[in-house]
Amino acid sequence: MKPKLENVAKAAGVSTATASQVMRGAGRISEATRKRVLAAAKDLHYVRDGRAASMRSGENREIGFAIHQIANPFNAEVISGASDMLESEGYLLSVLDSRDDVARQRRNLEAFIQSSRGGLLWVPAEDTDDATYDLLAAHGMPTVTFLRRSGRGRFDHVGIENHEAFRTATGHLADLGHRHIAYLGGSAQFGVRTERIAGYRAIMDERDLAAPIIWDTRDDKLSGLEAMLDLYARHPDVTAVVCNGDMVAIGACAAINMLGLTPGSDISVIGFDDIQDAAIAAPPLTTMAVSPYDLGRKLAKVALERIRDNDMPTSSVLVPAELVERETTGRPRGVNRQKRP
Amino acid sequence: MKPKLENVAKAAGVSTATASQVMRGAGRISEATRKRVLAAAKDLHYVRDGRAASMRSGENREIGFAIHQIANPFNAEVISGASDMLESEGYLLSVLDSRDDVARQRRNLEAFIQSSRGGLLWVPAEDTDDATYDLLAAHGMPTVTFLRRSGRGRFDHVGIENHEAFRTATGHLADLGHRHIAYLGGSAQFGVRTERIAGYRAIMDERDLAAPIIWDTRDDKLSGLEAMLDLYARHPDVTAVVCNGDMVAIGACAAINMLGLTPGSDISVIGFDDIQDAAIAAPPLTTMAVSPYDLGRKLAKVALERIRDNDMPTSSVLVPAELVERETTGRPRGVNRQKRP
DNA sequence: GACGCTTGATATAACGATATACCAAGATTG
DNA sequence: CAATCTTGGTATATCGTTATATCAAGCGTC
Numbered sequence: 001m002k003p004k005l006e007n008v009a010k011a012a013g014v015s016t017a018t019a020s021q022v023m024r025g026a027g028r029i030s031e032a033t034r035k036r037v038l039a040a041a042k043d044l045h046y047v048r049d050g051r052a053a054s055m056r057s058g059e060n061r062e063i064g065f066a067i068h069q070i071a072n073p074f075n076a077e078v079i080s081g082a083s084d085m086l087e088s089e090g091y092l093l094s095v096l097d098s099r100d101d102v103a104r105q106r107r108n109l110e111a112f113i114q115s116s117r118g119g120l121l122w123v124p125a126e127d128t129d130d131a132t133y134d135l136l137a138a139h140g141m142p143t144v145t146f147l148r149r150s151g152r153g154r155f156d157h158v159g160i161e162n163h164e165a166f167r168t169a170t171g172h173l174a175d176l177g178h179r180h181i182a183y184l185g186g187s188a189q190f191g192v193r194t195e196r197i198a199g200y201r202a203i204m205d206e207r208d209l210a211a212p213i214i215w216d217t218r219d220d221k222l223s224g225l226e227a228m229l230d231l232y233a234r235h236p237d238v239t240a241v242v243c244n245g246d247m248v249a250i251g252a253c254a255a256i257n258m259l260g261l262t263p264g265s266d267i268s269v270i271g272f273d274d275i276q277d278a279a280i281a282a283p284p285l286t287t288m289a290v291s292p293y294d295l296g297r298k299l300a301k302v303a304l305e306r307i308r309d310n311d312m313p314t315s316s317v318l319v320p321a322e323l324v325e326r327e328t329t330g331r332p333r334g335v336n337r338q339k340r341p
Numbered sequence: 342m343k344p345k346l347e348n349v350a351k352a353a354g355v356s357t358a359t360a361s362q363v364m365r366g367a368g369r370i371s372e373a374t375r376k377r378v379l380a381a382a383k384d385l386h387y388v389r390d391g392r393a394a395s396m397r398s399g400e401n402r403e404i405g406f407a408i409h410q411i412a413n414p415f416n417a418e419v420i421s422g423a424s425d426m427l428e429s430e431g432y433l434l435s436v437l438d439s440r441d442d443v444a445r446q447r448r449n450l451e452a453f454i455q456s457s458r459g460g461l462l463w464v465p466a467e468d469t470d471d472a473t474y475d476l477l478a479a480h481g482m483p484t485v486t487f488l489r490r491s492g493r494g495r496f497d498h499v500g501i502e503n504h505e506a507f508r509t510a511t512g513h514l515a516d517l518g519h520r521h522i523a524y525l526g527g528s529a530q531f532g533v534r535t536e537r538i539a540g541y542r543a544i545m546d547e548r549d550l551a552a553p554i555i556w557d558t559r560d561d562k563l564s565g566l567e568a569m570l571d572l573y574a575r576h577p578d579v580t581a582v583v584c585n586g587d588m589v590a591i592g593a594c595a596a597i598n599m600l601g602l603t604p605g606s607d608i609s610v611i612g613f614d615d616i617q618d619a620a621i622a623a624p625p626l627t628t629m630a631v632s633p634y635d636l637g638r639k640l641a642k643v644a645l646e647r648i649r650d651n652d653m654p655t656s657s658v659l660v661p662a663e664l665v666e667r668e669t670t671g672r673p674r675g676v677n678r679q680k681r682p
Numbered sequence: 683g684a685c686g687c688t689t690g691a692t693a694t695a696a697c698g699a700t701a702t703a704c705c706a707a708g709a710t711t712g
Numbered sequence: 713c714a715a716t717c718t719t720g721g722t723a724t725a726t727c728g729t730t731a732t733a734t735c736a737a738g739c740g741t742c
Contacts, residue, residue, distance in 0.1 A: 001480075001481050002480055004697095004698060005699060005700095006698080006699095014722090015721070015723080016698090016722095017700080017701095017721075017722055017723075018720085018721060018722070020699065020700060021700090023699095024700085026700090027721090028719065028720060028721085029720070030719085030721090033720080033721085045475070045480070047451055047454045047455060047476075047480065048455060048698085048699070049396070049455065049457065049697090049699065050456050050699095051392035051396050051455075051457060051697090051698080052697075052699035052700085054699090054727095055393060055698085055699075055700090055726095055729095056698085056700045057699080057700060057701080057727090062452060062456065070417050070436070071414055071420075071421070073412055073414075076411050076417075077412065079411060079412075080412070080438070080440065083438065087448070092437070092448060092449070092452050093437075094452075095435065095436045095437070095438070096434075096435050096436070097420065097436070107433060111391070111403060111433050111435075113388045114388060114389060114390065114391030114392075114394075115392060115456065116390065116391075116392060135388075138386045139342075139343055221617060222617060225621055251621065254623060257623055276562060276563060280566055282595060282598055282623060345727095345728060346728065346729065346730095347728080355691075355692090356692050357692095357728090357729080358691075358694090358730080358731095361729065361730060361731095362691090362730090365730080368690090369688095369690060369691085370690070370691080371689085371690060371691090374691085389728085389729075390728050391729095392727090392728080393727075393730085394728080395729090396697045396698070396728085396729075397728085397731075398729080398730055398731080
């Protein structure tokens with residue numbers, strides 16, 4: 001049923017070796033036989049068995065992306081960017097979603113190893129244990145971690161300047177006159193959040209603002225909404241929130257609306273990511289922008305270099321985020337309009 | 342570097358055949374040697390080469406999902422559902438995104454064939470040509486199409502009762518007293534949209550309402566917003582819109598807000614999908630709900646049956662959608678409150 | 683003690699492609 | 713014209729597993 005190289009070769013009246021060379025465009029083959037083989041292949045709907053090919057040649061042009069959450073529009077954009085870059089170089093990207101579950105992630109990564117994917121883009125799940133990093137390192141899988149850093153420098157990394165970005169975000173609110181600024185979406189011990197929280201704390205400290213408030217929540221709108229309602233009930237003096245992501249921020253804005261208040265004038269909200277929704281939210285969300293598509297391309301580029309030479313020293317790229325002022329940040333009530341510092 | 346079965350076998354002092362049997366839990370092996378082999382395997386960080394295994398055994402527990410758009414929260418939920426169902430049966434799901442591009446889809450599907458994935462879940466890209474269906478059929482790939490039907494009955498299908506759902510949606514608006522109802526997100530010739538549009542048209546016709554207006558737009562918020570602005574400029578008499586999806590509907594609501602009007606009282610909007618955003622949008626969106634997670638599970642279940650017996654006659658499952666009334670639909674201005682029929 | 687039966691393990695041939703080495707025939711050279 | 717090169721092609725071992733057949737040893741049975 002499934003045609004193999006042997007069938008193609010027989011149909012074209014050549015050896016499998018010759019057929020193989022034609023299919024790969026390798027070796028020295030006369031134009032006449034080349035055409036004959038190609039015709040036979042098309043005729044039989046031949047598709048080569050990549051397992052056999054990759055086993056023998058040691059090459060695999062399928063790259064894996066192990067990500068913590070597919071359902072996030074930011075991540076989806078990253079995937080698009082990475083995919084485009086890889087495709088332009090003749091590779092292909094398949095995605096496995098761990099949903100931040102370490103057991104599922106383990107299964108996913110083992111599947112990548114089992115199929116000897118050509119390389120691996122990876123956003124490690126929270127609480128990923130060392131054994132998992134060891135596994136990849138032990139198998140010599142060309143790996144680039146993304147966003148969440150770890151693995152003790154054994155892997156390349158592409159990420160965001162989180163610390164600096166949250167200094168900027170918090171600083172922006174402070175500049176506007178806010179003193180009680182909370183951080184929404186914190187708590188987890190993982191690298192990214194601690195970097196971000198550190199940036200937030202640094203400004204709260206340097207500018208001598210009120211005591212930091214870190215409020216936990218997951219990364220989606222509904223959680224952001226609930227967390228904001230909670231926060232407001234417990235800390236009514238908070239006039240501004242820095243959010244761990246746009247999803248949370250948009251949820252928070254929805255909560256503020258539900259409370260009969262207005263984001264930007266009653267409570268200021270600043271997000272992170274600049275997802276498509278941010279610009280068309282009501283009101284449009286002030287946020288820290290990084291281009292996820294470009295980030296994805298960058299990520300893929302680093303991976304390609306690693307794949308081409310697995311002996312290079314590991315590298316690390318951090319991309320800065322940029323403040324995009326829209327309408328959810330403003331002066332707190334009771335602070336007079338004055339020149340910005 | 343990469344350990345193979347031979348190394349494990351040698352370390353345990355047995356043959357590769359024995360080691361293989363231990364790793365698979367097959368054959369008759371004494372408890373003592375079983376333990377010795379397992380220990381050796383763990384010791385060497387052994388992970389079996391799935392390519393070789395699947396080549397020899399003809400089995401592959403990695404399932405592919407070829408989808409038209411990862412970045413859609415509805416689809417993301419479907420993926421989660423399918424993934425959970427498959428995992429519970431010891432399979433694993435990897436996702437390739439075609440972004441509705443037929444060339445990219447072709448490459449993706451060929452990759453699935455090359456690696457001989459155990460089965461295939463597939464939302465065909467718009468304008469998929471027959472040759473692509475033929476390709477899968479020719480290779481005997483166990484395939485279930487999802488949402489978009491085609492392939493002339495050669496594949497199992499899981500989908501939504503689109504026609505009936507859009508009769509319900511349009512009927513709901515008609516019941517409220519609307520006469521000028523537009524369809525937002527139409528035009529493409531593909532199955533799903535024509536089914537939906539047919540349902541809409543049927544009601545417009547049966548109830549003797551104004552002439553149908555079909556307005557084209559892509560499936561995201563920004564496009565929905567632009568389309569709604571456009572529609573309003575050209576057809577100011579429209580008092581209600583049925584949308585092809587929640588993303589479009591939410592975009593449309595944003596547009597209505599921008600125009601200084603209120604969704605639900607000035608212009609009614611009804612969506613489709615009931616994504617998470619629908620419930621927390623401002624105002625909350627009336628929509629036709631199907632549970633994407635359950636849909637994903639169902640899809641996976643059908644695929645598993647197909648994988649287990651590829652000679653079964655093909656089946657088709659259509660899941661109904663359900664009206665969820667929230668706040669974006671109401672009586673048109675100027676129509677008196679009256680008993681619902 | 684020859685016979686069958688069970689248990690635990692092994693030797694070996696696939697699976698489908700590709701890398702390597704090799705070869706025949708014609709063309710080129712000194 | 714013998715020696716060398718080029719061209720176009722093939723035979724074969726190999727990648728890492730697993731399925732199949734086979735086998736030796738122990739054990740009971742008549």
